[in-house]
Amino acid sequence: MEVLLENSKSKTGKHVLRSLLFRVESNGIIQQVDLAGKKITPTYKVGEAKIVNIPSKGVYIYLFLLRNLKGRVNGRVIVFDNGNVSLVMKYRKLKLKLVDGDEKYVNSIKKVFEQLKIPVKKINVNKEK
Template identity: 70%
Template sequence: MEVLLENSRSRKNKHVLRTFLFKVDVNGVIQQIELPGKVVRPTYKVGEAKIVNIPNKGTYVYLFLLRNLYGRVIGRIIVINDGKIVLVMKYRKLKLKLIDGDDKYVTIVKRISEQLKIPVKKININKKK
């Protein structure tokens, strides 16, 4: 599975885009990883971007965060286990919302948000039926 790792911002610093990739070990240790990849053009003018290939074995967390003109941060969190997407969450208005997937991976997302010091007021794990 390929994902885009990007760290870019606009010239006037009004928009900022950051993506992270974390690997979760079998012991539960979460580490940010850097994989080699193909360099591509970033979304905004200042910064760099590359497309990396995630290995099929293991659990990985892909985090996409975008700060807009008003300073609000929106994002998506995707948990990938053995090459398949097992959890998709949305971050908006300081809240994490379960979009699709298994809620047993939410604890990993909580630990990553604490590790990156992302403010979270509420976590909604109720799926619509």
């Protein structure tokens, strides 16, 4: 599975895009992973981007965050379990909302947000209808 790891911003600094990859160990420890990959041009002018292959073994959390002109942060959280997408959540208005998948990874996502000091006001695990 290929994902985009990017850290870029616009020339004016009003738009910022950041994507991160974390690995969940079997004992519950969550560490940020920096894998080697193919460099590509970033979305915004200032910064860097690369495409990385996620190993098929293990649980990985992919975080994609975008800060817009008004300073609001929107994003997606995707959990890969043994190469398959197990959980998709969206982050908007300081809330995490379950889009699709298994709820058992929500605690790991909560730990990632605490580790990065990203504020979360509410977590909704009810599936959208």
